[in-house]
Amino acid sequence: MASDTALRLSMVWLAAVIVVVGIWTQSLKKMMVTYVVGMLGIGGVLLPDWDFFDRDFSRWCSPVTADEREAALAQRSGLRSNFSRSSSLRLVAILPLY
Known part of the structure; x- marks a missing residue:
């Protein structure tokens, strides 16, 4: 990856989304699903060469x-x-x- 800035920024945004989902739904399970889907999305878009x-x-x-x-x-x-x-x-x- 040419710049780690995009990876770091997207992970920070994912953490913010996870916190919002956790507060909104009060469900640890939905927070974990959001984390897994988000990390797979970030990995699929930003990490491939x-x-x-x-x-x-x-x-x-x-x-x-x-x-x-x-x-x-x-x-x-x-x-x-x-x-x-x-x-x-x-x-x-x-x-x-x-």
């Missing part, structure tokens, strides 16, 4: 080389999303992770 998954599907079994990482960093610009190039095979392979 998108440079790894943005390669051709056949290359997923081999590690990312330094040249590939540099090319991915050079290609990335501003607010452009890594998902601009979509592949149906990539979508089918990543979707079960969520």
